[in-house]
Amino acid sequence: MKNYKRLLAYIRPYLKRLGLAVICIIMAAAANLYLPWIIKDMIDKVLTDKDMMMLNLISIGIVVVFLVRGIFYYGQSYLVSYIGQKVIIDVREVMFRKFQRMPMAYFDKHQTGETMSYITNDVAAIQAALVDNLIEMVTEGSILIGSIVMMLMLDWKLTLLTLVVIPLVGQAMKIFGRKLKRNGTLIQERMADITSLLQESVSSIRVVKSFVRENYEIDRFCRQNELNFQAAMQNVRLTSLLTPTVEFLAALSVTFIVWFGGYEVVNGVLTAGSLVAFLTYAVNLANPVKRLSRVYGSLQRAMAAVDRVFHVLDLPETIKDRPEAAALPATDGHVELRHVSFEYKKGVPALVDVSLEAKPGQMVAFVGPSGAGKSTIANLIPRFYDVTEGAILIDGHDIRDVTIASLRGQIGIVPQETMLFSATVRENIRYGRLDATDEEVEAAARAANADAFIRALPQGYETAVGERGLNLSGGQRQRISIARAILKNPRILILDEATSALDTESEKIVQAALDKLMEGRTSFVIAHRLSTIFDADQIFVIDGGQVKERGTHEELLKKGGLYSYLYSIQFKNAQA
Ligand SMILES: Nc1ncnc2c1ncn2[C@@H]1O[C@H](COP(=O)(O)OP(=O)(O)OP(=O)(O)O)[C@@H](O)[C@H]1O
Numbered sequence: 001m002k003n004y005k006r007l008l009a010y011i012r013p014y015l016k017r018l019g020l021a022v023i024c025i026i027m028a029a030a031a032n033l034y035l036p037w038i039i040k041d042m043i044d045k046v047l048t049d050k051d052m053m054m055l056n057l058i059s060i061g062i063v064v065v066f067l068v069r070g071i072f073y074y075g076q077s078y079l080v081s082y083i084g085q086k087v088i089i090d091v092r093e094v095m096f097r098k099f100q101r102m103p104m105a106y107f108d109k110h111q112t113g114e115t116m117s118y119i120t121n122d123v124a125a126i127q128a129a130l131v132d133n134l135i136e137m138v139t140e141g142s143i144l145i146g147s148i149v150m151m152l153m154l155d156w157k158l159t160l161l162t163l164v165v166i167p168l169v170g171q172a173m174k175i176f177g178r179k180l181k182r183n184g185t186l187i188q189e190r191m192a193d194i195t196s197l198l199q200e201s202v203s204s205i206r207v208v209k210s211f212v213r214e215n216y217e218i219d220r221f222c223r224q225n226e227l228n229f230q231a232a233m234q235n236v237r238l239t240s241l242l243t244p245t246v247e248f249l250a251a252l253s254v255t256f257i258v259w260f261g262g263y264e265v266v267n268g269v270l271t272a273g274s275l276v277a278f279l280t281y282a283v284n285l286a287n288p289v290k291r292l293s294r295v296y297g298s299l300q301r302a303m304a305a306v307d308r309v310f311h312v313l314d315l316p317e318t319i320k321d322r323p324e325a326a327a328l329p330a331t332d333g334h335v336e337l338r339h340v341s342f343e344y345k346k347g348v349p350a351l352v353d354v355s356l357e358a359k360p361g362q363m364v365a366f367v368g369p370s371g372a373g374k375s376t377i378a379n380l381i382p383r384f385y386d387v388t389e390g391a392i393l394i395d396g397h398d399i400r401d402v403t404i405a406s407l408r409g410q411i412g413i414v415p416q417e418t419m420l421f422s423a424t425v426r427e428n429i430r431y432g433r434l435d436a437t438d439e440e441v442e443a444a445a446r447a448a449n450a451d452a453f454i455r456a457l458p459q460g461y462e463t464a465v466g467e468r469g470l471n472l473s474g475g476q477r478q479r480i481s482i483a484r485a486i487l488k489n490p491r492i493l494i495l496d497e498a499t500s501a502l503d504t505e506s507e508k509i510v511q512a513a514l515d516k517l518m519e520g521r522t523s524f525v526i527a528h529r530l531s532t533i534f535d536a537d538q539i540f541v542i543d544g545g546q547v548k549e550r551g552t553h554e555e556l557l558k559k560g561g562l563y564s565y566l567y568s569i570q571f572k573n574a575q576a
Contacts (some may be wrong), residue, residue: 001043001206003303003310004306004311005304007091007130007306007310008088008089009128010087010091011083011087013086014082014083014086014087016081016240017079017082018079018539018561019081020075020079020399020456021075021076021079021080021112021138022138023133023297024072024073024076024079024140024499025072025076025080025138025142026138027072027259028069028072028073028076028139029142029146030141030142030146031065031066031068031072031135031141032143032184033071033143033147033150033281033325034065034070034331035062035065035148035198036150036276036277036280036281036284036315037277038061038062038065039273039276039277039280039456040059040154040271040274040276040277041054041058042058042273042275043271043272043273043276044271044273044274045273046058046193047350047543048272048273051223051409062333063443064187071527074151075504076135076139077135079137080134080135081130081131081422082133083130084127084130084131084134085127085131087126087127087130088126088127088130090123090124091123091260091309092119092123093183094313095119095123095309095312095313096119096221098312098313098315098426099115099119101204101320102311102315102317103317103318103319103343103385104379104384104385105148105318105385105426106315106321106465108344111196111200112196112199112200112203113190113192113195113196113197113199113200114196115378116199117188117191117192117195117196118192118308118312120308121188121191121195121308122305122308122309123305125301125302125304125305126302126305126306126309128298128302129298129299129301129302129303129305129306129400130293131454133295133299133302136291136294136380137295137304140287140288140291140292140295141283141288141292143287143288144285144288144289144292146369147284147285147288148285150277150281151278151281151282151285152472153249154270154274154278154281155261155274155278156263156269157260157264158260158261159276160524161257161260162256162257162285163254164182167472173180176229176238176241176242177296177297177300178299178300179214179238179306180235180238180242180297180301181300181303183231183234183235183238184235184300184301184304184305185301185303185304185307186231186362187228187231187232187301188234188274188308190224190227190228190231193224193227193228194221194224194225194322197220197221197224197546198221201217201220201221203557211309215392215400217478221389226460229421230259235301237467238297238383238566239297242294242297243290243293243294246289246290246418246435247286247290251286256426256483257278257279258279259355259557261275261279262275263280263485271346275358281343289438294511304364318386319385319386320404321402321403321404321406322401324343324436325401325402325403325406326401326403327402327403327406328394328395328397328403328406328407328410329395330410330491331354331375331394331395331410331491331492332360332395332523333358333360333361333396333491333492333521333522334357334358334359334360334394334395334396334493334522335357335358335381335392335492335522336353336356336357336392336393337354337356337377337380337390337392338355338359338390338391338392339353339354339355339389339390339391340353340354340355340377340380340387340389340390340391340392341353341387341389341390341575342356342376342385342388342444342545344376344385344388345390349374349379349545349547350373350545351373351377351546352544352545352546353374353390353546354373354377354545354546354547354549355390356538356547356550357535358522358524358538359509359522359537360522361489361520361521361522362522362537362538363518363522363523363525363531363533363535363536363537364522364524364525364536364537364538364539364540365524365525365526365527365533365536365540366378366525366526366527366539366540367527367530367538367539367540367541367542367563367566368541368543368562368566369537369540369543372542372543372544372545373433373542373545373546374526375496376544376545377524377528377542378413378494378496378524378526379410379435380392380525381399381409381492381494382407382408382411382413383399383400383404383408385529386400391488392568394407394492397422410490410491411491411492411493411494412432412485412492412521413485413487413493413494413495413496414478414481414482414485414493414494414495414496414517415481416496416497416516417494417551418477418478418480418481418527420465420466420480421466421471422448422463422464422465422466423465424440424459424461424462424463424464425454425457425460425461425462425463425465425480426441426461426462428465428466428480428484429441429444429446429480429483429484429487430487431484431485432444432483432484432485432486432488433487433488433489436460436487440487441461441483441487442453442461444483444484444486444487445461445479445480445483447513447516447517448479448480448482448483448485448486448513448517449482449509449510449513450476450479450480450483450513450517451514453476453479465480473506473509474508475509476506476507477508478507478510478558479509479510479513482513482514484519486516486517491521491522492521492522492523492524493513493518493521493522493523494523494524494526495517495518495523495524496526497525497528497529497532499524499528509534514532529570530553530567531570532568533553534553535553536552536553537552538550538551538552539551539552539553539556539563540561541556541561541563541566548561548562549561549562549563
């Protein structure tokens with residue numbers, strides 16, 4: 001319930017509209033309530049007293065009532081939908097902002113599909129709860145209260161009899177509500193599982209096909225699908241049971257009332273018209289009770305979604321600016337790691353006591369077997385993760401003491417796999433610096449050896465690439481990524497070499513672009529091919545999260561250790 005209150009805070013900006021909506025809802029409900037009263041006058045005055053004037057008045061009354069009801073109905077549904085949509089857009093935006101701020105560690109632990117499901121499914125569930133339930137709750141609530149008031153005015157004894165049954169119905173609703181809430185969470189989770197599986201399966205379709213695991217994937221999907229079906233059916237069983245139960249209880253009350261009311265008319269305590277009007281109200285009472293019980297179920301389900309949304313919004317943002325953080329002044333590119341240790345998971349060290357110093361403009365290379373910790377070092381410098389022990393300093397500033405924006409603003413990263421957005425080539429390069437002119441974008445592309453191939457594309461720089469656009473080759477993507485980095489013009493560079501995935505020809509072009517990019521910048525290179533780092537100022541051989549050897553290419557070869565071993569393997573391969 002606490003979270004529902006928090007959700008209400010999102011409605012606060014729209015309170016005026018909400019007030020107006022509630023007035024519309026109540027007016028429309030009041031118009032509904034007036035109809036049985038008309039029936040009473042019709043029977044008691046027109047039919048019994050044969051009053052023609054009254055008949056005319058009543059007829060006009062009916063037309064007016066329906067007209068008024070229509071106008072207010074429009075008002076209520078427009079206003080409530082407006083508020084619902086606005087709130088959802090706000091919640092969705094807040095969620096998206098939150099995900100943008102979440103540390104990398106969050107994305108390591110959670111699948112993409114799961115994150116997507118929060119923003120799509122859960123937010124949609126809240127929308128349904130807000131718009132549909134809000135209208136229904138206020139409409140049915142006012143009809144319920146209004147009907148009871150009318151009934152009290154007609155015959156209080158009969159009314160009390162009717163109200164005996166309501167607590168019984170309430171009790172039934174409570175029991176079902178609790179079960180429905182539990183089930184609601186299950187359904188959302190099953191749906192998120194399916195989305196994750198789908199996402200994973202589609203994005204790794206290459207792997208699936210290459211291992212001929214289509215049937216395996218289909219089995220996995222079918223199992224999840226079946227679980228989802230079972231959760232949904234469990235919900236259907238509960239909801240379907242709730243409706244007839246409540247209806248039966250309501251019918252029972254009507255039987256009591258009909259008997260007692262008839263008894264009063266027979267004894268002359270009540271007029272026939274009043275009894276008919278009373279019965280109409282009483283029968284109509286079943287509707288709001290029934291609908292409110294349905295709203296209750298749907299609210300419980302929505303609560304599960306609301307809980308999940310706020311759970312996500314409350315997740316800690318472990319990597320954020322300290323309150324006193326200042327901007328990192330324009331750096332010379334002096335980077336130092338002091339006794340850095342790091343664990344992704346508690347108790348599992350990925351780096352142990354790594355120390356190194358890169359002077360401005362130097363090229364530092366990391367080599368070592370897979371899983372050694374090379375990428376981990378590269379992840380720590382832009383503070384994608386915080387060191388567990390030790391410190392990283394840039395120009396003497398601990399990177400945890402400066403703002404993240406000023407730190408990452410001066411670091412360029414060329415990853416192994418280039419991610420292109422669904423946009424034009426020009427926009428993809430401009431991602432490096434949003435205010436760059438067209439000339440600057442093209443100059444960066446030229447420096448990255450990308451200009452020629454881009455111009456040969458169907459629409460040149462305006463060609464759409466990425467998910468929904470043209471597929472580019474690995475080398476082409478890499479060069480766009482290099483152009484992005486050139487445009488950003490950072491003092492510090494982190495390169496995760498992708499050259500191993502390229503053919504010799506594109507490797508040469510990419511390497512030439514990289515060499516140009518590294519000129520005059522402090523560069524950290526994760527090297528997969530030793531041939532690219534012969535000129536490095538310092539080479540660090542990493543193994544098991546530790547620095548095993550350090551020196552230049554010549555020094556390390558002379559040492560005859562792990563580096564010279566790795567070199568001899570690659571050399572042999574190259575000769576073979
Ligand atoms: N996001 C992560 N969460 C948990 N553990 C991780 C994560 N990333 C890497 N590791 C672990 O940390 C260790 C170092 O990994 P890292 O990616 O730094 O190695 P690497 O030397 O770059 O390997 P490769 O050359 O294969 O990319 C490995 O044992 C790896 O399993």
